[in-house]
Amino acid sequence: MPNYRDRPPLSYYRTALPGVDYSELQGKLIVIEGPDAVGRSTQIRGLKPWLEELGHAVLDTGMARSALAGKGIKEAKQGNTLGPVTMTMYYLTDFADRLENEIIPALRAGVVVLTDRYIYSVMARALARGENRAWMERTAGFALVPHATFYLRAEVQHLVSRVVVGRGSFDYWESGLDNGFGRNMHDSFVRYQSRLIKVFDSLAEPYGFEVVDATRPPVEVFESLKASVARIFDAPEHSQAEDSRKPAQRVQSIRSAKAAGRRN
Amino acid sequence: MPFFLPNRGPGRLIIVEGIDGSGKSTQIALLSQWLRLRGFAVAFSEWNSSPLVKETTRRGKKKEMFTPTSFSLIHATDFADRMERYILPLLKAGAVVCADRYAYTAFARDVVRGVDRAWVRNLYRFALKPDLAFYFKVPLETALGRILGGRNALKYYEAGMDLGLSRNIEESFRIFQGRILAEYESMIEEMGFHVIDATKSIESQQKEMRRIVLREFGTVRPPGVLGVDLNAARLHA
Numbered sequence: 001m002p003n004y005r006d007r008p009p010l011s012y013y014r015t016a017l018p019g020v021d022y023s024e025l026q027g028k029l030i031v032i033e034g035p036d037a038v039g040r041s042t043q044i045r046g047l048k049p050w051l052e053e054l055g056h057a058v059l060d061t062g063m064a065r066s067a068l069a070g071k072g073i074k075e076a077k078q079g080n081t082l083g084p085v086t087m088t089m090y091y092l093t094d095f096a097d098r099l100e101n102e103i104i105p106a107l108r109a110g111v112v113v114l115t116d117r118y119i120y121s122v123m124a125r126a127l128a129r130g131e132n133r134a135w136m137e138r139t140a141g142f143a144l145v146p147h148a149t150f151y152l153r154a155e156v157q158h159l160v161s162r163v164v165v166g167r168g169s170f171d172y173w174e175s176g177l178d179n180g181f182g183r184n185m186h187d188s189f190v191r192y193q194s195r196l197i198k199v200f201d202s203l204a205e206p207y208g209f210e211v212v213d214a215t216r217p218p219v220e221v222f223e224s225l226k227a228s229v230a231r232i233f234d235a236p237e238h239s240q241a242e243d244s245r246k247p248a249q250r251v252q253s254i255r256s257a258k259a260a261g262r263r264n
Numbered sequence: 265m266p267f268f269l270p271n272r273g274p275g276r277l278i279i280v281e282g283i284d285g286s287g288k289s290t291q292i293a294l295l296s297q298w299l300r301l302r303g304f305a306v307a308f309s310e311w312n313s314s315p316l317v318k319e320t321t322r323r324g325k326k327k328e329m330f331t332p333t334s335f336s337l338i339h340a341t342d343f344a345d346r347m348e349r350y351i352l353p354l355l356k357a358g359a360v361v362c363a364d365r366y367a368y369t370a371f372a373r374d375v376v377r378g379v380d381r382a383w384v385r386n387l388y389r390f391a392l393k394p395d396l397a398f399y400f401k402v403p404l405e406t407a408l409g410r411i412l413g414g415r416n417a418l419k420y421y422e423a424g425m426d427l428g429l430s431r432n433i434e435e436s437f438r439i440f441q442g443r444i445l446a447e448y449e450s451m452i453e454e455m456g457f458h459v460i461d462a463t464k465s466i467e468s469q470q471k472e473m474r475r476i477v478l479r480e481f482g483t484v485r486p487p488g489v490l491g492v493d494l495n496a497a498r499l500h501a
Contacts, residue, residue: 018332018378068329069338072320079316083348085390086316089341093320096334131390138386142333 002137005208007145010107014141020100027107028056028232029144031118034152035196036174037162038214039221043152044116046222047229051112054233059106062116066097077173084129084179091122092139099144107144119143120203128195129179147232150225151204152214156194163189267385267455268367268393274488275355276481277392279366282400283445284422285407286462287469289364291400294470295477296362305490307354311365314345325421332377335421339370340387347391355392358490367391368455372447376440377427396480398473399457401449404442406463412437 004013010025032040032047044060051058064073073090076082082090095118106113119140126136163170170185172178176192177185204211210228214221271277278295280288292308300306312321321338324330330338351361367388374384411418412434420426423433424440452459458476460469485491 015380015383018380068324068334069320071323072317075319076316081349082316083344086341086344086348089337089344090317093334093337093341096331096337097329100331100333101329135386135389138383141383 001133001206003206004145005206009145009147011145012141013143013145014138017096017100017142020104025104025107025144027109027111027113029103029107029113029115029146030229030232031115031120031146031149032152033117033120033149033200033209034214035154035156035159035193035200036171037159037166038152038154039162039218040116040152042218043222043225044114047114047225050226051114051229056112056233057110058112058114059102060114060116061098061102063091063121064094066094067101068097069094082178084126084131087178088122088126088131088136088139091125095119095122096142099142103144118146118149120149120200120207120209123203124196124199127199128176128192148228149207149209150228151200151209151211152221153197153200153211154214156190156197158215159193160186160190266393268389268391271355271392271395273355273358274486275357275359275361276396276486276489277351277355277361277363277394278396278398278477279363279368279394280398280400281365281368281448281457282402282462283404283407283441283448285410285441286400286402287410287466288398288400288462290466291398291460291469291473292362292364294466295473298470298474299360299362299477302485303491304485305357305359307350307359307361309346309351309361309363311363311369312339312342314342316345317342325419328420328426330421330426332374332379332426335377335426336370336374336379336384336387339374343367343370343388344390352392358488360489363394366394366397368397368448368451371451372444375447376424376443396477397455397457398476399448399452399459400462400469401452401459402462404438404445407445408438408441 007013010029011022016022030047032044034040041062048058048060064070069090073094076087076090103113103115123136123140127133163174170189172185174193175181175185175189176195177188179192180188181191181195182188200209203209212221212224212228278292280292282288296306296308317338321342324334324338351363354361370384370388371381375381418433418437420433423437425433425436427436427440429439430436451457460472462469464472
């Protein structure tokens with residue numbers, strides 16, 4: 001299985017997009033990933049104003065929000081005939097449109113792009129439904145390597161309680177009912193989300209995810225995310241060098257970033 | 265790695281390819297009709313026809329929002345939807361599915377638009393391998409004459425205007441079609457196309473197609489292939 005840990009940020013994984021200029025991308029690309037109901041959007045709601053307070057321009061984006069395909073995907077999900085490959089392709093269309101028309105222009109302008117889910121969710125949903133991994137990795141290979149991917153991780157029982165307490169009911173797609181994972185929505189949710197977690201876990205190493213324990217209270221998760229995000233800005237220009245720093249230096253940089261945060 | 269998944273049948277998949285104006289749509293319509301009259305259950309599927317992506321495609325075209333990549337992906341979405349909901353289940357049921365254009369259209373067009381060849385070929389790996397693929401070979405000028413003579417205004421993406429080949433839409437269309445033609449030609453052997461000489465009369469092209477179908481499928485409806493048991497279920501050329 002290919003390992004992409006050493007790909008420098010803002011290069012493409014495997015395949016260059018036609019007509020796209022990759023030079024002079026100077027913003028930061030920060031990804032929040034994880035299964036449904038793990039608390040991604042709560043964290044993004046906190047991170048965006050925090051980053052802005054530090055003086056960064058922030059673009060927040062997420063799946064199915066493209067001008068081209070967002071509406072079509074929402075409509076398609078209202079029906080009950082969206083096959084797994086079709087769903088994957090539609091999400092890829094949405095992703096490509098946002099990548100080329102929002103994310104890359106924002107990065108060129110030096111903006112911090114904060115994205116709720118990325119290509120990994122498209123991959124995870126397809127793989128959890130049994131699609132071929134090599135096929136999926138090649139297909140998704142036009143994505144840009146982010147500066148950091150924070151994988152909010154929790155066990156499935158934690159997600160169940162968040163769904164029940166927070167929303168009061170299970171969602172058709174989040175329960176993977178299109179693929180009939182279980183006899184009722186709860187069972188299907190548990191089985192499908194367990195598979196998703198397994199797939200995310202398997203992507204974590206080759207794609208260099210930073211795993212964040214999302215079973216902690218949201219405030220604690222937020223604090224640890226802030227520390228990690230601060231480190232991205234603290235890193236020298238070529239952030240591949242980051243890994244070669246000694247742990248002590250890293251701690252130092254987190255502290256100074258925190259201090260900078262307070263000063264602002 | 266193979267390009268497509270094998271068609272495990274029992275139905276049969278017949279597809280036609282060629283540049284605009286090659287006459288392939290006329291021929292596949294005639295062939296479907298012929299098969300139907302001989303008792304076969306025939307289904308028909310056309311490129312870019314899924315209702316699921318219709319609005320998105322319309323929006324993208326109208327506002328000229330497509331990049332080569334999103335153009336490629338929306339067509340793959342359309343294709344996936346027809347494959348998952350229509351072509352695959354009907355082949356499993358035993359129908360003869362006739363498709364006007366197939367993944368090869370993307371292989372040719374998207375590559376001309378600058379999309380990476382290996383990437384787009386990988387993209388369509390979920391497609392089933394056709395049992396018969398006909399390629400309508402025609403000189404560029406003949407096809408252009410049929411299109412430019414007969415029809416109304418050319419459309420933006422159809423003419424490849426997004427590539428900036430020429431500011432004149434007709435000129436752009438010529439260059440674009442010429443490049444697509446070259447891509448098709450380079451695929452003939454690799455993909456095992458049955459080449460039909462599309463400069464010949466409609467009747468003789470159809471005769472040739474039927475001859476190939478009979479040769480490949482046999483004269484009697486194969487087991488598992490759905491149809492009505494007419495005496496006419498025996499194929500006659």
